[in-house]
Amino acid sequence: MIKDKFFIIDFDSTFTQVEALDELGEISLKDDENKEQILAEIKNLTNSAMDGRSSFTEGLTQRLILLKANKKHLNPLIATLKTKVSDSIRRNKDFFTAFADQILIVSSGFKEFITPIVTEYGIKEENIYANTFRYDENGNIIGFDQENVLCHDKGKIKLLENLALQGDVYVLGDGYTDYEIKEAGLANKFYAFTENVVRDAVVAKAEHIAPSFDEFLYQNKLPMAISYPKNRISVLLLENIHPEAVRLFKQEGYQVEIMNTALNEEQLCEKVKNVSILGIRSKTHVTQKVIESANKLMAVGAFCIGTNQIDLKACAKAGIAAFNAPYSNTRSVVELAIGEIIMLSRNIPTKSEKMHQGKWDKSAHNSFEVRGKKLGIVGYGNIGSQLSVLAEAMGMEVYYYDIVEKLQLGNAKKCTSLKQLLSIADIITLHVDGRASNKDFFGPAEFEAMKDGVIFLNLSRGHLVDIASLVKNIKSGKIIGAAVDVFPHEPANNAEEFVSELRGLANVILTPHIGGSTSEAQANIANFVPNRIMEYINTGNTYQSVNFPNIQLPELKNAHRLIHVHDNVPGVLANINNVLANHHVNILGQYLKTNENIGYVITDIDKAYDKNLIGDLRNIQNTIKFRVLY
Numbered sequence: 111m112i113k114d115k116f117f118i119i120d121f122d123s124t125f126t127q128v129e130a131l132d133e134l135g136e137i138s139l140k141d142d143e144n145k146e147q148i149l150a151e152i153k154n155l156t157n158s159a160m161d162g163r164s165s166f167t168e169g170l171t172q173r174l175i176l177l178k179a180n181k182k183h184l185n186p187l188i189a190t191l192k193t194k195v196s197d198s199i200r201r202n203k204d205f206f207t208a209f210a211d212q213i214l215i216v217s218s219g220f221k222e223f224i225t226p227i228v229t230e231y232g233i234k235e236e237n238i239y240a241n242t243f244r245y246d247e248n249g250n251i252i253g254f255d256q257e258n259v260l261c262h263d264k265g266k267i268k269l270l271e272n273l274a275l276q277g278d279v280y281v282l283g284d285g286y287t288d289y290e291i292k293e294a295g296l297a298n299k300f301y302a303f304t305e306n307v308v309r310d311a312v313v314a315k316a317e318h319i320a321p322s323f324d325e326f327l328y329q330n331k332l333p334m335a336i337s338y339p340k341n342r343i344s345v346l347l348l349e350n351i352h353p354e355a356v357r358l359f360k361q362e363g364y365q366v367e368i369m370n371t372a373l374n375e376e377q378l379c380e381k382v383k384n385v386s387i388l389g390i391r392s393k394t395h396v397t398q399k400v401i402e403s404a405n406k407l408m409a410v411g412a413f414c415i416g417t418n419q420i421d422l423k424a425c426a427k428a429g430i431a432a433f434n435a436p437y438s439n440t441r442s443v444v445e446l447a448i449g450e451i452i453m454l455s456r457n458i459p460t461k462s463e464k465m466h467q468g469k470w471d472k473s474a475h476n477s478f479e480v481r482g483k484k485l486g487i488v489g490y491g492n493i494g495s496q497l498s499v500l501a502e503a504m505g506m507e508v509y510y511y512d513i514v515e516k517l518q519l520g521n522a523k524k525c526t527s528l529k530q531l532l533s534i535a536d537i538i539t540l541h542v543d544g545r546a547s548n549k550d551f552f553g554p555a556e557f558e559a560m561k562d563g564v565i566f567l568n569l570s571r572g573h574l575v576d577i578a579s580l581v582k583n584i585k586s587g588k589i590i591g592a593a594v595d596v597f598p599h600e601p602a603n604n605a606e607e608f609v610s611e612l613r614g615l616a617n618v619i620l621t622p623h624i625g626g627s628t629s630e631a632q633a634n635i636a637n638f639v640p641n642r643i644m645e646y647i648n649t650g651n652t653y654q655s656v657n658f659p660n661i662q663l664p665e666l667k668n669a670h671r672l673i674h675v676h677d678n679v680p681g682v683l684a685n686i687n688n689v690l691a692n693h694h695v696n697i698l699g700q701y702l703k704t705n706e707n708i709g710y711v712i713t714d715i716d717k718a719y720d721k722n723l724i725g726d727l728r729n730i731q732n733t734i735k736f737r738v739l740y
């Protein structure tokens with residue numbers, strides 16, 4: 111145990127997420143008709159004192175008058191505060207117990223509510239320095255013990271002078287009075303604690319910032335509950351990702367930067383250098399070069415279905431796990447396709463445009479019901495098969511073609527070749543994935559093989575269709591209607607012009623890659639992808655990763671989890687186990703999965719291990735990445 115270090119920890123907004131007197135006001139003023147106004151006044155007084163803008167003693171006196179609190183309000187207050195202990199303090203409970211002799215709570219709050227909270231964390235009652243209330247004969251709180259130095263301005267300084275601690279003193283707090291201890295020369299280091307509140311005046315003065323208690327422990331090489339402070343994990347989210355993803359990552363304690371645009375390779379290489387988690391949609395390309403520029407990248411999240419924009423193999427080889435949202439926008443794409451099939455069958459784009467020009471063209475020419483028509487679905491995956499179900503419900507006859515064997519839904523008929531499908535269908539819709547081999551999948555020969563008067567849709571990927579051939583066949587009248595949502599070149603953001611030969615053609619619906627852009631889908635994606643990534647980081651689970659072997663395990667309690675990513679060559683598992691045996695490590699469980707590129711091993715071991723073990727595991731030949739989870 112380290113004997114010559116003392117940790118001075120503030121209570122309000124540091125040990126707990128809140129200011130206790132504000133919470134007390136919520137209780138004591140519950141039935142007061144001016145509650146909101148009084149609470150606002152109390153908050154102002156608190157903030158002014160915490161920022162060092164006003165006299166602490168005066169503010170405290172005024173706050174107690176405004177509170178109109180009674181002894182009977184303290185139990186409910188304590189119950190509330192117990193639920194509001196700061197997250198990072200709560201998870202590091204073991205630290206408080208282990209270092210109880212060296213931890214002092216120094217607060218200008220009140221012992222009556224501080225003691226029951228902090229002693230549950232192993233903090234010693236004699237190490238709690240705080241004020242005490244004075245009551246009248248009815249239990250009303252009417253003031254505080256004026257003898258206590260902590261109720262006076264510079265009270266914390268006076269207390270520390272009196273304590274005359276022999277050793278290094280580290281102060282952690284959110285307020286100006288905490289900083290003043292260091293300023294007065296009574297502490298070696300002051301850490302502005304910003305997990306709950308960021309006080310600019312304090313942060314500006316602080317030489318150390320602790321966005322979490324983990325960071326404080328990490329910087330001081332003290333034992334912590336997690337392997338790495340989450341605030342050190344930086345997330346870059348591009349392409350206007352839904353705010354729910356930002357909220358989830360921030361809630362986890364990560365630093366998040368958002369951009370509304372896609373980045374080109376050069377821009378991304380620069381931006382990605384210190385990023386741990388990268389979130390993109392369909393337009394940002396994560397290339398080999400980008401991966402080589404990323405020094406800290408652990409995971410890439412495609413906030414969409416398609417992952418063709420990510421070099422998945424290069425990511426795996428660099429130990430970077432990639433995730434997507436395979437089903438979150440499926441329904442949205444299907445609904446758009448259904449709508450477009452009907453609109454195109456009725457020639458609506460042309461008719462609507464004419465109406466806008468004042469032209470009344472009431473005719474049934476080239477207008478058809480979809481009932482009884484043959485719909486040809488190319489790519490019978492999640493989108494294709496769901497479209498099949500809805501199309502049948504509208505009375506369409508469904509044909510599909512896929513390169514792999516797929517479950518036939520309803521009365522859908524499987525075509526044994528693309529050619530067969532193209533020769534049968536009245537409406538052809540493309541739902542294959544964007545793998546490289548599908549480039550120019552639909553060119554002159556495929557359009558040639560279609561029936562005359564066909565309708566064509568592409569809501570999959572732009573590079574799958576040769577646009578010049580498509581345009582030629584629309585102009586010739588072979589294709590009487592088309593809907594295109596995806597293009598070989600798409601603008602990086604909403605400010606860039608969309609340039610395409612498809613512009614201005616009759617009965618052609620052009621949409622800006624919005625097949626999956628519904629509120630529901632974007633919110634679902636924003637929930638799904640961060641959770642997958644955070645689970646991977648916190649537990650090692652690679653479930654639904656698109657490039658890592660999938661392993662799913664429960665969170666680990668009272669053991670270490672060693673996560674080893676290596677080239678998929680023979681002998682690595684044996685080498686891992688040799689190292690573990692040499693260090694006399696007891697294995698609690700071990701799981702290995704490989705794919706064509708990498709091997710992924712999770713080993714759960716006893717809590718105790720010799721520190722050289724980590725270095726030895728890292729040095730095993732063919733190791734790509736290694737990390738330890740607590």
Ligand SMILES: NC(=O)c1ccc[n+]([C@@H]2O[C@H](COP(=O)([O-])OP(=O)(O)OC[C@H]3O[C@@H](n4cnc5c(N)ncnc54)[C@H](O)[C@@H]3O)[C@@H](O)[C@H]2O)c1
Binds near residue numbers: 595
């Ligand atoms: N427009 C949008 O906003 C939008 C939204 C979501 C998805 N998408 C695109 O749609 C694609 C399909 O999505 P999904 O969820 O159905 O994917 P999926 O992986 O479930 O289905 C793709 C299917 O295509 C098949 N396939 C691949 N190549 C083929 C080929 N050459 N010939 C025949 N079949 C082939 C696969 O075997 C698979 O069954 C995504 O990969 C994405 O590119 C676009």
Ligand SMILES: O=C(O)CC[C@@H](O)C(=O)O
Binds near residue numbers: 393414623625626627
């Ligand atoms: O939102 C996007 O950019 C892509 C949507 C879609 O193409 C997908 O792959 O899910």
